[in-house]
Amino acid sequence: MKIELHDSILKQVPNFKVGFIFYKDIVIDESPQMLKGRLDFFQEKIAADLHEQTVLDYKGVLEWRDIFKKLDIDPTRYRPSHEALFRRVAKGKRLPFLNSAVDLNNFFSLQYEIPIGLYNKDVLQDYIKIFIGTKNERLEGLNHRINNMEGKIVSVDSIGPFGSPIVDSHRSKVETTTRNAVQIFYLQPSLPLNKSEQLLQSAAKMFTQLHSGESSIFLLHQESSEIDVC
Structure with missing residues (x-):
């Protein structure tokens, strides 16, 4: 499978970078109490912080809003997914517990202040390309609504769109039956490459500690925008 970060993004945001973690032979279940407690505590901390500041005071939220503006x-109107999580917490709405993989993915998104997508790799075909969508791109979201991805950052395989930093698809959702997955980290452009790699390594270690299996890490950026991963 080839992964590619397209020039349609890099021309507008040259320091744009995306991390991929591929997981093999994982076991997903209900979140253990440790993860639920950690996610609850982190949400409580965010809610307390937001009594003294706004969602836009988070560096990762502000930086991603700037990326969106650069990409028109x-x-x-179209909030980055991590900002939507912060705003949900700000309204006093706790994130629902879905399963150990999705819950941990939400924790990472809040912790690192970036959009992160988690997908069932076994339903993805041939390649993964990330680019600015055209009028032909449509995505059925997790809520079964059809989203027009024209002019937005979108991830596609040979079947069609399956994800973005705004909304993810029903087709590629991760459930307790998922055994192989891919996680896409829409990293902050300001984060240096070595720090980006450290972030991915830390996330992969925590994910496999909870779900077993094996992980492989890849980082796409201006100097390395295409990689054959298998």
């Missing part, structure tokens, strides 16, 4: 995406 209205960040008020």
Whole structure:
């Protein structure tokens, strides 16, 4: 499978970078109490912080809104997914517990202040390309609504769109039956490459500690925008 970060993004945001973690032979279940407690505590901390500041005071939220503006995406109309999580917490709405993989993915997104997608690798075909969508791109979201991805950052395989830093698809959702997965980290452009690699290594270690299996890490950026991963 080839992974590619397209020039349609890099021309507008030259320091754009995306991390991929591929997981093999994982076991997903209900989240253990340790993860639930950690996610609850982190949400409580965010809620307390937001009594003294706004969601836009988080560096990762502000930086991603700036990325959207550079790409001519209205960040008020189409919010980056991590900002939507922060705003949900700000309203006093706790994140629902879905399964250990999705819950940990939400924790990472809040912790690192970036959009992160988690997908069932076994339903993805041939390649993964990340680019600015055209009028032909449509994505059925997790809520079964059809999303027009024209002009937005979108991830596609040979079947079609399956994810983005805004909304993810029903087709590629991760469930307790999922055994192989891919996680896409939409990293902050300001994060140096070595720090980006450290972040991915830390996330992969925590994910496999909880779900067993094996992980492989890849980082796409201006100097390395295409990689054959298998």
